[in-house]
Amino acid sequence: MPIIEMHLMTGRSVEQKRAVAAAITEAVCTTLGVKAETVRILVTEHGSEDFSVAGMTAGLRTERQQESEGI
Amino acid sequence: MPIIEMHLMTGRSVEQKRAVAAAITEAVCTTLGVKAETVRILVTEHGSEDFSVAGMTAGLRTERQQESEGI
Amino acid sequence: MPIIEMHLMTGRSVEQKRAVAAAITEAVCTTLGVKAETVRILVTEHGSEDFSVAGMTAGLRTERQQESEGI
Amino acid sequence: MPIIEMHLMTGRSVEQKRAVAAAITEAVCTTLGVKAETVRILVTEHGSEDFSVAGMTAGLRTERQQESEGI
Amino acid sequence: MPIIEMHLMTGRSVEQKRAVAAAITEAVCTTLGVKAETVRILVTEHGSEDFSVAGMTAGLRTERQQESEGI
Amino acid sequence: MPIIEMHLMTGRSVEQKRAVAAAITEAVCTTLGVKAETVRILVTEHGSEDFSVAGMTAGLRTERQQESEGI
Numbered sequence: 064m065p066i067i068e069m070h071l072m073t074g075r076s077v078e079q080k081r082a083v084a085a086a087i088t089e090a091v092c093t094t095l096g097v098k099a100e101t102v103r104i105l106v107t108e109h110g111s112e113d114f115s116v117a118g119m120t121a122g123l124r125t126e127r128q129q130e131s132e133g134i
Numbered sequence: 135m136p137i138i139e140m141h142l143m144t145g146r147s148v149e150q151k152r153a154v155a156a157a158i159t160e161a162v163c164t165t166l167g168v169k170a171e172t173v174r175i176l177v178t179e180h181g182s183e184d185f186s187v188a189g190m191t192a193g194l195r196t197e198r199q200q201e202s203e204g205i
Numbered sequence: 206m207p208i209i210e211m212h213l214m215t216g217r218s219v220e221q222k223r224a225v226a227a228a229i230t231e232a233v234c235t236t237l238g239v240k241a242e243t244v245r246i247l248v249t250e251h252g253s254e255d256f257s258v259a260g261m262t263a264g265l266r267t268e269r270q271q272e273s274e275g276i
Numbered sequence: 277m278p279i280i281e282m283h284l285m286t287g288r289s290v291e292q293k294r295a296v297a298a299a300i301t302e303a304v305c306t307t308l309g310v311k312a313e314t315v316r317i318l319v320t321e322h323g324s325e326d327f328s329v330a331g332m333t334a335g336l337r338t339e340r341q342q343e344s345e346g347i
Numbered sequence: 348m349p350i351i352e353m354h355l356m357t358g359r360s361v362e363q364k365r366a367v368a369a370a371i372t373e374a375v376c377t378t379l380g381v382k383a384e385t386v387r388i389l390v391t392e393h394g395s396e397d398f399s400v401a402g403m404t405a406g407l408r409t410e411r412q413q414e415s416e417g418i
Numbered sequence: 419m420p421i422i423e424m425h426l427m428t429g430r431s432v433e434q435k436r437a438v439a440a441a442i443t444e445a446v447c448t449t450l451g452v453k454a455e456t457v458r459i460l461v462t463e464h465g466s467e468d469f470s471v472a473g474m475t476a477g478l479r480t481e482r483q484q485e486s487e488g489i
Binding site: 251259 | 435436439440457458461462463
Binding site for chain 6: 064065066067068069070071072075079082083085086087089090091093094095109114
């Protein structure tokens with residue numbers, strides 16, 4: 064511990080994933096006083112139809128915004 | 135909050151995913167008295183070898199059923 | 206499946222928990238065409254220091270709001 | 277219940293997935309005294325850039341090791 | 348990895364928790380060929396109003412059963 | 419998104435929880451280029467019998483260590 068699960072929208076680059084893993088681990092070690100070796104992070108990526116806010120998937124939201132902005 | 139993670143078998147259509155996101159959000163808002171904007175839903179899909187009941191994956195179960203029904 | 210994990214702030218009544226379980230299950234059955242028996246819902250409650258938005262726990266947010274409103 | 281989520285690195289064979297589902301279910305039934313039908317297992321697979329220990333993704337760790345071992 | 352989250356109804360004894368942790372770990376090591384040191388298990392317990400099947404919480408189900416059995 | 423679930427051993431202070439929420443959020447915003455308002459963190463605490471490594475709960479491990487160190 065700590066064990067961290069992070070849910071992201073798909074599409075992050077390898078560089079971003081490596082950077083966020085390092086940065087979160089440092090943040091946790093500094094504030095909780097744990098050793099880096101105890102920190103594990105699992106990332107799960109979600110497509111645009113697999114995440115919703117206010118009952119609307121991200122994909123539908125994008126579609127609606129594009130419609131409202133004209134073709 | 136609420137934050138909801140929903141595990142589904144793979145294969146739902148975009149229409150189904152949009153419909154279930156809207157319906158769950160309405161269900162939660164009505165019964166818990168929260169605003170729709172606070173409801174987030176994450177969907178994770180699992181393949182037929184990544185879900186098991188009673189120690190048998192869905193894929194194995196299907197295979198067994200097909201066998202028992204003859205070729 | 207579907208298996209649903211719902212994260213809530215602590216403090217919901219038994220009546221609310223029963224109502225939201227019934228309502229989500231109905232929402233899922235109607236939109237995904239699954240049988241109610243296949244729907245499982247797990248609720249995890251989080252205290253005010255165990256949920257944060259924008260880097261601020263709910264507890265700290267409440268504290269700040271009370272301060273800004275006087276006394 | 278029990279409901280079990282298992283996070284694995286990608287790349288397990290169908291045979292391994294079926295074997296581990298059966299073995300975990302038996303382990304749970306024996307030690308907790310539950311019926312196999314109540315045990316559900318969800319597997320989520322993570323790629324090498326989606327799992328990190330000590331702030332380093334599995335992919336980066338492999339890369340570093342290969343470098344240190346020479347080409 | 349593997350990292351395992353197990354959801355249980357509240358009320359397991361310390362002995363049961365220690366036994367199931369050992370048994371699952373052995374099951375995973377044997378079938379997936381991993382070292383025991385890589386297996387981490389997290390248990391989350393859920394009260395009777397925090398788990399539902401078919402839209403009915405475990406608490407409500409018990410209540411109904413007791414009613415149907417007389418006083 | 420990102421939505422982050424962090425599993426901790428029980429016993430962190432309110433100050434630690436507030437500090438880690440702020441630090442993780444900043445780490446995520448800096449490396450992924452997201453706005454702080456989109457970052458949600460859920461903390462779940464686990465008791466010493468609810469977390470195991472290598473098939474041994476944290477509670478059992480502590481007990482064994484105390485025994486091996488004499489009374």
